[in-house]
Amino acid sequence: MRRSLAFLLLTGIISAGPARAETLNMPVLVPLTGFLSLEGTSQRNGAVLALRGAQPPGVTVATDVVDTGTSPEAAVTALERALGRGTTVAVAASMLGTQMLAMLPLAADYKVPLVTVSGTASITEQGNPWVFRFFPGDAVTKEAHARYVVEELGKRRPAVIYQTTAYGQSGRAHLAERFRALGAEVVYEEGVDPAARDLLPVLSKALAARPDVLVLHLHSGPTALFLRQAAAHGVEVPIVAGSAMHQPSTAALLDPAEMKGVCAETAASPVSGGSPEMDRFTADYRAAFGTEPDAFALGQYDGTRMVLDAIARGARTAEAVRAALADGTHEGLAMTYRSDGTGNMAHSAVIVCYDGTSRVPQVVRRYDALSGSTR
Amino acid sequence: MPRLLPHVSSPGGVLAVAGAALLAYAALYASPYELRVLTVAGVYALAAIGFQIVFGLAGALSLAQGAFFGIGAYVTGILGSRYGLPFPVTFPLSLLLPFVLAVLVGLPVLRLESHYFALATLGIAQVVLLLAVNLPDLTGGANGLAGVPGIAAFGVEVPRGRPLAAAVWAAVAAGGLLAWWMARGRWGRALTLVRDDPLAAATLGLDVGRLRLAAFTVSALYGGAAGALAVHTQRVVSPEVLEFPVMVSVLTIAIVGGRGRVAGAILGAVLLLHLPEWFRFLEQSYLVVYGAALLLAIVVAPYGLTGVLERLLPPPAAVPVPPRAWAERERPAGTVLCVEGLSKAFGGVRAVDGVTLSLEAGRVTGLIGPNGSGKTTLINLVSGLERPDGGRVVLNGREVTGWRADRLARAGIARTFQTASLPAGTVLDAVTAARLDRDGSIAAAQAHAGHALERVGALHLGPRDGAALPAALRRRVELARALAREPAVLLLDEPAAGLTDDEKADLAARIAAVAAGGVAVLVVEHDMDFLLPLVDRVVCLDGGRVLAQGAPAAVAADPAVIAAYLGDAPS
Numbered sequence: 001m002r003r004s005l006a007f008l009l010l011t012g013i014i015s016a017g018p019a020r021a022e023t024l025n026m027p028v029l030v031p032l033t034g035f036l037s038l039e040g041t042s043q044r045n046g047a048v049l050a051l052r053g054a055q056p057p058g059v060t061v062a063t064d065v066v067d068t069g070t071s072p073e074a075a076v077t078a079l080e081r082a083l084g085r086g087t088t089v090a091v092a093a094s095m096l097g098t099q100m101l102a103m104l105p106l107a108a109d110y111k112v113p114l115v116t117v118s119g120t121a122s123i124t125e126q127g128n129p130w131v132f133r134f135f136p137g138d139a140v141t142k143e144a145h146a147r148y149v150v151e152e153l154g155k156r157r158p159a160v161i162y163q164t165t166a167y168g169q170s171g172r173a174h175l176a177e178r179f180r181a182l183g184a185e186v187v188y189e190e191g192v193d194p195a196a197r198d199l200l201p202v203l204s205k206a207l208a209a210r211p212d213v214l215v216l217h218l219h220s221g222p223t224a225l226f227l228r229q230a231a232a233h234g235v236e237v238p239i240v241a242g243s244a245m246h247q248p249s250t251a252a253l254l255d256p257a258e259m260k261g262v263c264a265e266t267a268a269s270p271v272s273g274g275s276p277e278m279d280r281f282t283a284d285y286r287a288a289f290g291t292e293p294d295a296f297a298l299g300q301y302d303g304t305r306m307v308l309d310a311i312a313r314g315a316r317t318a319e320a321v322r323a324a325l326a327d328g329t330h331e332g333l334a335m336t337y338r339s340d341g342t343g344n345m346a347h348s349a350v351i352v353c354y355d356g357t358s359r360v361p362q363v364v365r366r367y368d369a370l371s372g373s374t375r
Numbered sequence: 376m377p378r379l380l381p382h383v384s385s386p387g388g389v390l391a392v393a394g395a396a397l398l399a400y401a402a403l404y405a406s407p408y409e410l411r412v413l414t415v416a417g418v419y420a421l422a423a424i425g426f427q428i429v430f431g432l433a434g435a436l437s438l439a440q441g442a443f444f445g446i447g448a449y450v451t452g453i454l455g456s457r458y459g460l461p462f463p464v465t466f467p468l469s470l471l472l473p474f475v476l477a478v479l480v481g482l483p484v485l486r487l488e489s490h491y492f493a494l495a496t497l498g499i500a501q502v503v504l505l506l507a508v509n510l511p512d513l514t515g516g517a518n519g520l521a522g523v524p525g526i527a528a529f530g531v532e533v534p535r536g537r538p539l540a541a542a543v544w545a546a547v548a549a550g551g552l553l554a555w556w557m558a559r560g561r562w563g564r565a566l567t568l569v570r571d572d573p574l575a576a577a578t579l580g581l582d583v584g585r586l587r588l589a590a591f592t593v594s595a596l597y598g599g600a601a602g603a604l605a606v607h608t609q610r611v612v613s614p615e616v617l618e619f620p621v622m623v624s625v626l627t628i629a630i631v632g633g634r635g636r637v638a639g640a641i642l643g644a645v646l647l648l649h650l651p652e653w654f655r656f657l658e659q660s661y662l663v664v665y666g667a668a669l670l671l672a673i674v675v676a677p678y679g680l681t682g683v684l685e686r687l688l689p690p691p692a693a694v695p696v697p698p699r700a701w702a703e704r705e706r707p708a709g710t711v712l713c714v715e716g717l718s719k720a721f722g723g724v725r726a727v728d729g730v731t732l733s734l735e736a737g738r739v740t741g742l743i744g745p746n747g748s749g750k751t752t753l754i755n756l757v758s759g760l761e762r763p764d765g766g767r768v769v770l771n772g773r774e775v776t777g778w779r780a781d782r783l784a785r786a787g788i789a790r791t792f793q794t795a796s797l798p799a800g801t802v803l804d805a806v807t808a809a810r811l812d813r814d815g816s817i818a819a820a821q822a823h824a825g826h827a828l829e830r831v832g833a834l835h836l837g838p839r840d841g842a843a844l845p846a847a848l849r850r851r852v853e854l855a856r857a858l859a860r861e862p863a864v865l866l867l868d869e870p871a872a873g874l875t876d877d878e879k880a881d882l883a884a885r886i887a888a889v890a891a892g893g894v895a896v897l898v899v900e901h902d903m904d905f906l907l908p909l910v911d912r913v914v915c916l917d918g919g920r921v922l923a924q925g926a927p928a929a930v931a932a933d934p935a936v937i938a939a940y941l942g943d944a945p946s
Binding site for chain 1: 511
């Protein structure tokens, strides 16, 4: 009898084992196919790298990666699917503005925070408390963009070439507003379809307006095409591009000589280094995914780490994570993140330039505490 | 008493069981995510049902269905989010605008040949997309518009989840029933003939242009409705609703589900909207598997899922409708058709050059001449398939020069073709098509079609597949189809080609009987042994001109006719 009791006690102790870790979900819903697949993959990699790192004690944060393609419908379906599984405390959500706009009402219904690197201004203008953007919005990056052109380069006659997408139209509007505030006259503006295969006509028309600087706000492929054609035709007007230029995948499409003197705005440039932590992130990223990280990867990494920090400090529900994101401050690798009350967490931007010998740009100017306001 | 519910072993029964299972699944088990997928499937089913009408039934590859979908979406999005208008206002307007656009663009583009029509409709979609992107003050530009309200009417809101799925599928059920009712009626049958053989359709009195335009506009209504519901489901509208993938999805749904079938649209939508979800765990590889699955479906089931069902479970044969004679009309005597100086040139070739002839009621006229002499062109001019360059055509005392084929057919001209072809489907259906503009119901049209078949001794062929008949029988059915028009003038283009002697004799007797009923008959034929004993008069053409005309024996003996066409008889 005594032996039996001892056996039962031992069995009970063994079967109890260590306390089972609580499992929380943070699904990653990003565009892995379609025209934003490069950027979406960066976003996925940033989130996954963060989640593979140190987990909060006593908690397992699980993730599912789901391709949202580029349609709002697919994004909403993916969100509804992800929210039906386990306890979801946050979602790493698509960087595509139209998908974010579609997901926001559902996030509000389910009361789950969306952590994104979408630059589309309007996603934080909907009065929705469940969105957190870990990438400077267009108001912020275009402030840095325009200020660098006017204040650092001393240019007053920019020609603006933008994309006819949500990204492009939003950037164009902010650039126009910012240049006006800085007293610069936009001498030429044209929207370019992402599918355009020859940008020489646009370049020629822009040059005919006699600008003193070419300001680009294009996606990755068109940026590379524009620079290649400008280099081939010996254009000497300086070029300051949008954030797509800083992406290593964009630089990989060009010879270093074609990028000589070209500058670009971005939230950060991980490959440019700057701190031991940044170098470690870049090394880990290369080891994990075999590619170079960009600002989207870093922004999503920082955002995901902020969620994990909130969980480490005891947040176990989506509402608790939201409160931590809304009220907290996070020292990320790219910058210090803090909400402006509408979910805009990133308020810094940098300007990088290429010297014509390397595809790795140098950070030449950093802008912090940007408000994005012209008032 | 007719059976109201289909037998479970019939395709209709299987579909009914599948529908009930889907309903039970949605009502009892589906999670919010599964309900969303079902809701989106319903939206696409509605768009695809409309597409089935224009593409499946009318055979016009309209690539504008995505544009209609997007326009409906934008009307709801703009009016709902910018102006706060309620569903009872936005929904009808979301149907109206695509409808109006379809009428405006349909008139010019529906005249184009199939591939040009497809390109033109694709162009419409691209223009609308460009407008949506480049009119940001109205449309929100590339970002689109957020904050579109859900469905709410008369104080009742439809929340997402089960109620929204129910609302969308109620629209699918209503739209599906309406489309099914239209497809199986006279309009649907007329569209099918327009798709399969537009020339024959025109000569059977069907206004091909008007039918295609109607199909195009009806499809626009469905597209607009689907777009409106899509926006209420997503609560945002952005240019993606106008992009080509929407059109590709609708087209794929129609093909995979089964072209022309309402059930095919629904089955296809449910399958195609669920497939990516089933393969989602494959992450970036899912598109490859999804594409392979679609390819497999098309290879294994070229006629779609409904085609597979019909092959596995053939529908029971339709109950035959007893033939019924139509009320014979009093026919005018004397000259029925008069052709004066008719001319037609194709480039530098004068195919018909100043031909004058007349056809008398109750008489058979033969039209002979060497190949290329203008016989078929003359028939095409008289029946409206070609427009003359000069001359007049007078039918029963009324000038009908340049009239369209369908108008001439309704005025009393019927014809057969040199190459007799019948569309896929039963012989009875093929002949019924000739009565669609005359009879008030399908049953009446079938009864009269049976009578026409009976007159040419082909009633027994009624249930057989017309396209699979041998040439001789196809000619007989084609004659029945022409007779079903109750024509005043019957134009027969080489009716005896390929027939045996017995069949020719039988055909000659039947033609003579038709003429005896007061019909003016023109027979184009090369077989003089068949023709000369049959006809009352012969016209011989050569180089587009009348070489000789008169009594059969006189024309046959005319040296010019012998030299140009008949040749010397072997000694």
